Amino acid sequence: MFNIAVAQSGGPTAAINASLTGVFSGAELCPDIDEIYGAENGIEGILNDRLLNLRNILMDEHDKELLMKTPSTILGSCRFKLKDFEQDEESYLKILDTFNKHNIKAFFYIGGNDSMDTVMKLDRYFTAQGIDIKVIGVPKTIDNDVTETDHTPGFGSAAKYVATSLQEIIRDCRVYSIPSVTIVEIMGRDAGWLAASSCVLRANGEPAPHMIYLPENDFSPEKFLEDVKQAQLRYKAVIVAVSEGVKCDFATDDDAAVDAFGHVMLGGIGKKLEKFVAANIGCKVRSIELNVMQRCSSHIASLTDITEAERIGREAVAAAIERGESGVMMSFKRISNNPYRCEIVTADISKIANQEKKFPKEWINPEGNNVTIDALNYFLPLIQGEPVIEYRNGIPVHFRLNQ
Amino acid sequence: MFNIAVAQSGGPTAAINASLTGVFSGAELCPDIDEIYGAENGIEGILNDRLLNLRNILMDEHDKELLMKTPSTILGSCRFKLKDFEQDEESYLKILDTFNKHNIKAFFYIGGNDSMDTVMKLDRYFTAQGIDIKVIGVPKTIDNDVTETDHTPGFGSAAKYVATSLQEIIRDCRVYSIPSVTIVEIMGRDAGWLAASSCVLRANGEPAPHMIYLPENDFSPEKFLEDVKQAQLRYKAVIVAVSEGVKCDFATDDDAAVDAFGHVMLGGIGKKLEKFVAANIGCKVRSIELNVMQRCSSHIASLTDITEAERIGREAVAAAIERGESGVMMSFKRISNNPYRCEIVTADISKIANQEKKFPKEWINPEGNNVTIDALNYFLPLIQGEPVIEYRNGIPVHFRLNQ
Numbered sequence: 001m002f003n004i005a006v007a008q009s010g011g012p013t014a015a016i017n018a019s020l021t022g023v024f025s026g027a028e029l030c031p032d033i034d035e036i037y038g039a040e041n042g043i044e045g046i047l048n049d050r051l052l053n054l055r056n057i058l059m060d061e062h063d064k065e066l067l068m069k070t071p072s073t074i075l076g077s078c079r080f081k082l083k084d085f086e087q088d089e090e091s092y093l094k095i096l097d098t099f100n101k102h103n104i105k106a107f108f109y110i111g112g113n114d115s116m117d118t119v120m121k122l123d124r125y126f127t128a129q130g131i132d133i134k135v136i137g138v139p140k141t142i143d144n145d146v147t148e149t150d151h152t153p154g155f156g157s158a159a160k161y162v163a164t165s166l167q168e169i170i171r172d173c174r175v176y177s178i179p180s181v182t183i184v185e186i187m188g189r190d191a192g193w194l195a196a197s198s199c200v201l202r203a204n205g206e207p208a209p210h211m212i213y214l215p216e217n218d219f220s221p222e223k224f225l226e227d228v229k230q231a232q233l234r235y236k237a238v239i240v241a242v243s244e245g246v247k248c249d250f251a252t253d254d255d256a257a258v259d260a261f262g263h264v265m266l267g268g269i270g271k272k273l274e275k276f277v278a279a280n281i282g283c284k285v286r287s288i289e290l291n292v293m294q295r296c297s298s299h300i301a302s303l304t305d306i307t308e309a310e311r312i313g314r315e316a317v318a319a320a321i322e323r324g325e326s327g328v329m330m331s332f333k334r335i336s337n338n339p340y341r342c343e344i345v346t347a348d349i350s351k352i353a354n355q356e357k358k359f360p361k362e363w364i365n366p367e368g369n370n371v372t373i374d375a376l377n378y379f380l381p382l383i384q385g386e387p388v389i390e391y392r393n394g395i396p397v398h399f400r401l402n403q
Numbered sequence: 404m405f406n407i408a409v410a411q412s413g414g415p416t417a418a419i420n421a422s423l424t425g426v427f428s429g430a431e432l433c434p435d436i437d438e439i440y441g442a443e444n445g446i447e448g449i450l451n452d453r454l455l456n457l458r459n460i461l462m463d464e465h466d467k468e469l470l471m472k473t474p475s476t477i478l479g480s481c482r483f484k485l486k487d488f489e490q491d492e493e494s495y496l497k498i499l500d501t502f503n504k505h506n507i508k509a510f511f512y513i514g515g516n517d518s519m520d521t522v523m524k525l526d527r528y529f530t531a532q533g534i535d536i537k538v539i540g541v542p543k544t545i546d547n548d549v550t551e552t553d554h555t556p557g558f559g560s561a562a563k564y565v566a567t568s569l570q571e572i573i574r575d576c577r578v579y580s581i582p583s584v585t586i587v588e589i590m591g592r593d594a595g596w597l598a599a600s601s602c603v604l605r606a607n608g609e610p611a612p613h614m615i616y617l618p619e620n621d622f623s624p625e626k627f628l629e630d631v632k633q634a635q636l637r638y639k640a641v642i643v644a645v646s647e648g649v650k651c652d653f654a655t656d657d658d659a660a661v662d663a664f665g666h667v668m669l670g671g672i673g674k675k676l677e678k679f680v681a682a683n684i685g686c687k688v689r690s691i692e693l694n695v696m697q698r699c700s701s702h703i704a705s706l707t708d709i710t711e712a713e714r715i716g717r718e719a720v721a722a723a724i725e726r727g728e729s730g731v732m733m734s735f736k737r738i739s740n741n742p743y744r745c746e747i748v749t750a751d752i753s754k755i756a757n758q759e760k761k762f763p764k765e766w767i768n769p770e771g772n773n774v775t776i777d778a779l780n781y782f783l784p785l786i787q788g789e790p791v792i793e794y795r796n797g798i799p800v801h802f803r804l805n806q
Contacts, residue, residue, distance in 0.1 A: 012575045041580045072574035079579075163798050168699040171475035171801060172415045176482075177444045203796040291691050296575040299567050299703055302797065383797035393606040394705065394786035395566050398574060 002105040003035040004317070005051065008140075009042035009111035009118070010079070012072035013154025014161075014298040015309035016140045017399070019110045020075065021068045022313020023138070024054050029314075030321050037102060042078035042111070043118055047091060049098045057401065066399040068306055069387055071296035074401050082118050085125045092125050099133055106134040106320040110313070112141035112152070116329055117353040123327030134320040137329035137349055138313055142295045144193035147355040148347035149331035153312060154295070156305030156382035159197035161297040162186055163383060165290060166198050166241065170208045173237040173286075180284040181228055181238045181277050184209070185270030187294050188243040192216050192359045194294065195243035196371045197379045208239035211369040215245035216359045218368070224273070225280055227369050232283075242269055299396050303385025308332070308342065315344045340381035405508040406438040407720070408454065411543075412445035412514035412521070413482070415475035416557025417564075417701045418712035419543045420802070422513045423478065424471045425716020426541070427457050432717075433724050440505060445481035445514070446521055450494060452501045460804065469802040471709055472790055474699035476513075477804050485521050488528045495528050502536055509537040509723040513716070515544035515555070519732055520756040526730030537723040540732035540752055541716055545698045547596035550758040551750035552734035556715060557698070559708030559785035562600035564700040565589055566786060568693060569601050569644065573611045576640040576689075583687040584631055584641045584680050587612070588673030590697050591646040595619050595762045597697065598646035599774045600782045611642035614772040618648035619762045621771070627651075627676070628683055630772050635686075645672055702799050706788025711735065711745065718747045743784035 006023045008016055020038070027036045036054045039045030052075070058064055067074060085092045099107070109119050119137040126133045139146045142158035166184060173182045186195040192214025199212060210231045213219060231238040246269050270287035277285045312330045319325040328346035335341040363375040390397045409426045411419050423441070430439045439457045442448030455478070461467050470477060488495045502510070512522050522540040529536045542549045545561035569587060576585045589598040595617025602615060613634045616622060634641040649672050673690035680688045715733045722728040731749035738744040766778040793800045 012578055041578075044580065070574065071571050073578045076580060077578040160797060164702050165696055165700070167798060167801060168474050168701060169695060171473065172695045172699040175415055175444075175476045175480040177447065177479060200796065201798065204798055204800070286695075288694050288696075289692070292572060292575045292689075293568055293691075293696075296571040297568070298571060380796060385797070386792075386794060389789075391789060393603065393783060394563060394788070395570060395603065395607055397607070398570060 001032060001034040003037060003103050004033055004106040004108065005037040005039055005046065005099070005102070005104045006108040006110065007039035007042045007045055008073035008075050009077055009109060009115040010141065011112070012077065012295050013140050013142050014071045014157035014296060014301045015154040015305050016073050016110055017070050018068040018306045018309035019138050019140060019153055019313035021064050022310035023108045023317055024058055025064065025310070026314035026317030030317065032321065037104065038075045041076040042115070043080050043082065043095070043109070044078045045075070046098050047094050049101065051098070051102060063399060066390065066397060068310055069298050069301065069389060070398040071298040074399065081114065082121045084121065095122065096131070104133065106136070108136050108138055108316050108320070110138040110140050112139070112143065113146055113352070113354060113356060116146070116349055119329065120327065120349040120353040123349065127327070134324070134326040136316045136320045136326065137352070138316050139329055139331070140309070142194060143188055143191055145191035145356045145358070146352060147357045148329065148352050150334040150342060151332055151382055153305060153309035155193065156302035157298070158194055158294050159200065159379060160302040160383040161294055161300050162194060162198055162290060163200045164300050166209065167201055167206065169288060170206065170239055173239060178284055179232060179236055180286070181240065181281070183240045183242055183270045183273050183285070183287040185242055185244055185287060185289045187290070188215065188245050190215055190245050190356055192243040192245065195241050196359050196363070196375055198241040199371045199376050200379050200383060202376060203380055209241040210235060210238055212241045212371055213246050213369060214243050214359055214364065215247060216361060217364055219246050219248040221248055221276060223368070225276070228277060228281065240273070242273060244269055299389055301387055302383045303387045304382060306387050312344055319346055337377050337381060404435060404437045406440060406506050407436055407509040407511065408440040408442055408449065408502070408505070408507045409511040409513065410442035410445045410448055411476035411478050412480055412512060412518040413544065414515070415480065415698050416543050416545050417474045417560035417699060417704045418557040418708050419476050419513055420473050421471040421709045421712035422541050422543060422556055422716035424467050425713040426511045426720055427461055428467065428713070429717035429720030433720065436724065440507065441478045444479040445518070446483050446485065446498070446512070447481045448478070449501050450497050452504065454501070454505060466802060469793065469800060471713055472701050472704065472792060473801040474701040477802065484517065485524045487524065498525065499534070507536065509539070511539050511541055511719050511723070513541040513543050515542070515546065516549055516755070516757060516759060519549070519752055522732065523730065523752040523756040526752065530730070537727070537729040539719045539723050539729065540755070541719050542732055542734070543712070545597060546591055546594055548594035548759045548761070549755060550760045551732065551755050553737040553745060554735055554785055556708060556712035558596065559705035560700070561597055561697050562603065562782060563705040563786040564697055564703050565597060565601055565693060566603045567703050569612065570604055570609065572691060573609065573642055576642060581687055582635055582639050583689070584643065584684070586643045586645055586673045586676050586688070586690040588645055588647050588690060588692045590693070591618065591648050593618055593648050593759055595646040595648065598644050599762050599766070599778055601644040602774045602779050603782050603786060605779060606783055612644040613638060613641055614643045615774055616643070616645045616649050616772060617762055617767065618646050618650060619764060620767055622649050622651040624651055624679060626771070628679070631680060631684065643676070645676060647672055702792055704790055705786045706790045707785060709790050715747055722749055740780050740784060743787070
């Protein structure tokens with residue numbers, strides 16, 4: 001008998017708790033696994049021996065059902081970056097201490113690109129030291145920018161929220177008789193996947209958003225202005241989707257800060273384009289930031305996403321315990337679009353850590369202001385289905401660890 | 404046989420199309436009513452004879468079902484303010500022309516305080532001229548600031564969206580181990596009803612938002628800072644709900660504009676408080692504007708709200724046609740909270756037009772930073788129930804008049 005540990009890292013999503021539930025359920029099925037520990041605040045909880053016994057927290061199927069539909073990370077998150085063990089072995093020794101103290105033989109880390117760096121470094125260290133502790137990465141990010149997987153859990157729900165909200169914003173924009181331009185800023189630091197996914201409205205015959213701008217393409221303010229003017233010839237209310245990562249002269253914010261991984265924390269391209277349109281066209285113009293609601297709106301999650309997120313968590317346990325894998329990330333391999341089928345496989349962590357999967361250039365239209373039908377076909381399966389949400393007093397019920 | 408007309412005005416809500424559906428369905432039941440016209444862009448559509456024959460648009464029960472769950476105003480809206488007829492009879496004559504040309508004997512205007520001014524003026528004019536055209540107001544506004552009614556259609560859905568999103572934001576804020584302050588700016592120009600409604604989360608044991616600030620109370624930046632510091636002693640992630648109409652030194656925006664009714668168009672108090680906290684406390688701080696999603700998020704509408712909005716539209720037709728009323732607004736009279744019961748009555752339009760119903764001072768706590776249990780009991784029934792949403796390709800289906 002041995003124990004396992006699981007932790008969550010990086011920015012929240014609507015599906016990250018579903019993957020935690022999956023790891024828990026997968027571990028429950030393993031007769032050799034005794035305790036299932038959840039580390040608080042990602043790897044920080046391992047470093048500081050802050051572990052919760054999940055068997056005492058997830059008491060029944062209803063708890064698991066609720067947790068799957070609760071946004072963000074129930075265990076908390078972190079932005080901690082491990083140094084290479086050759087430079088700083090102390091952190092590794094602390095981690096090893098915690099694992100040894102609690103007889104932990106497998107560690108599952110749910111996170112994005114940065115978290116996969118932690119998975120890679122831990123696995124390398126244990127391998128170098130001849131220590132038999134399996135380390136497995138479970139992907140998550142609304143950015144969908146993790147390599148070696150068709151897509152990431154969390155992305156489908158974010159895309160469904162963006163499409164649903166954008167469609168409502170479109171209705172809202174159309175009410176007045178005067179011409180208007182509405183700019184919706186969508187998350188995506190360096191990759192435009194989420195902004196691009198707003199094209200799904202086309203599947204229902206909705207022509208908006210009329211333009212979609214992504215960070216994968218050079219952005220020309222002059223071309224943007226020309227695009228808006230052209231769209232105004234056809235549409236009274238022009239709707240623009242813009243990825244927060246779009247780089248242009250207006251995107252150099254004075255307030256720009258840098259996070260723990262050295263990423264510039266962006267934001268504000270929507271507001272800048274709003275001012276640019278107001279100054280150069282002079283019509284009614286509004287910018288809307290969908291903000292953190294994009295990553296935490298569980299009430300409009302994609303059932304496909306939540307189901308897959310749980311499944312990939314279960315499979316991670318099977319990979320580590322049944323097949324003895326380590327230093328891998330669980331990954332989706334798309335078999336077909338219609339009917340949609342995905343297999344779960346494992347991928348070499350060294351091809352993933354610190355990499356970024358950009359939105360394909362060949363899925364951007366020649367004009368550079370929208371995406372192609374291939375993109376639409378890729379996105380559509382990921383937003384299908386709606387989880388049954390439990391309401392109490394008219395409000396969705398969340399699983400809560402403590403008050 | 405005669406015809407009737409209906410129009411929508413003011414800012415969009417998730418329930419204004421339900422009231423339109425109600426007027427249509429009510430009129431369908433009247434054997435004396437031939438055509439049911441919808442005027443485009445509110446009273447402007449009457450002024451300019453832009454009428455749509457709704458019998459050719461709402462073809463079956465499914466169309467009506469979809470329209471009820473489609474946000475914003477299918478007929479378009481306006482912000483047109485009628486002058487008194489003694490000063491400018493021309494507009495009245497144009498309106499009368501349209502009514503006479505199409506044999507319209509009753510006009511239903513769905514809108515807020517400003518639209519009720521139009522109802523009042525039209526009724527006074529027709530009465531003064533001895534013209535038998537009934538004019539009835541049907542309330543709507545997410546602001547809930549219409550007098551002589553317990554609440555307004557559209558408010559319950561907005562409140563349900565705010566509570567649902569706020570709860571998700573709360574989950575999102577709690578993930579990191581460092582202290583943080585999150586300020587959520589909620590719509591409400593002069594009345595704090597919608598911001599106050601965020602207290603409903605308490606019904607499910609959620610202590611956040613920890614503070615709620617309303618425009619009905621004087622706002623002191625120093626007291627606010629003290630409140631935040633006190634809350635930080637108890638909560639790692641402090642959540643503040645603030646009404647956009649809260650007035651303080653920081654709220655005097657250089658960009659402040661004035662709309663057609665002379666209302667100052669606000670916005671930005673959240674961002675200003677964010678900078679204030681950053682400067683004076685220095686912890687991680689974020690402000691979030693829920694923006695227009697508050698007024699158009701049909702996918703998370705309140706079933707109580709949508710049902711009542713439809714019912715009040717039907718009743719408007721009964722009031723005008725069966726009982727011969729005019730110069731009134733349809734109104735909700737609450738009979739009891741538990742079980743929740745509301746009657747629909749009519750109210751004298753002169754007591755409503757250009758008035759504003761503020762959030763009651765006695766429902767604000769002595770500290771001035773939250774609301775009382777009476778407020779909670781008032782709000783809770785209004786957010787109950789979830790309409791069944793039809794999805795196509797993973798996206799809610801909206802009723803669309805044209806592309």
